[in-house]
Amino acid sequence: EAQLVESGGGLVRPGGSLKLSCAVSGFTVTNNYMNWVRQAPGKELEWVSIIYSGARTNYADSVKGRFTISRHNSKNTLFLQMSSLRPEDTAVYYCTRTSYDSGGLTGMDVWGQGTTVIVSS
């Protein structure tokens, strides 16, 4: 069974850094596209970043230059390094898998339970 378990959230001061982890089981992180998606309190979902199976990455404009997505292949783990954090980065952060087939992408079909990041002084 495919499973994602996030960790690493917490309280951090504005301008600080935090690194989130997502432990992957049931499939191989290197063979899939992986994302981070966040949800601010009472708000809608917001896509944050993607890492492709070939390790190419992309980011939402709101985090570009401040966040870095990466993975550890042998540990089958996804990461999100967040720096220069702002109060507006406060959210629950979800790790997700995007599946694909010969027809293209098929949606974010596996989600973790989320980890909470609070940026406040």
Place this chain on the structure above:
Amino acid sequence: QPVLTQPPSASASLGASVTLTCTLNSGFNDYKVDWYQQRPGKGPRFMMRVGIGGIVGSKGDGIPDRFSVSGSGLNRFLTIKDIQEEDESDYYCGADHGYGTTFMYVFGSGTKVTVL
């Protein structure tokens, strides 16, 4: 880039049907949309992908048969038949756009479904 518009709320009596709408902006009528369910206090779960011709691929794990999708023009619909109390959730649609360094994924603002 695609913009997805959802009404903020919908309601239906227990056992009735309700159809949720996700509307794409002009020029994106060939886009596929993903539907997600988020129960109170929980993370989202994937329901299914829909294009103008209907469902694309398979439903997400454990999604009951009473959930179905369809598409027409710029609209992508999620229909819940015989609605149950456990269907009371926020429903989000989402769509991917581009690839590589141009990739983005956009979500609608969500529809809160209340079971009366």
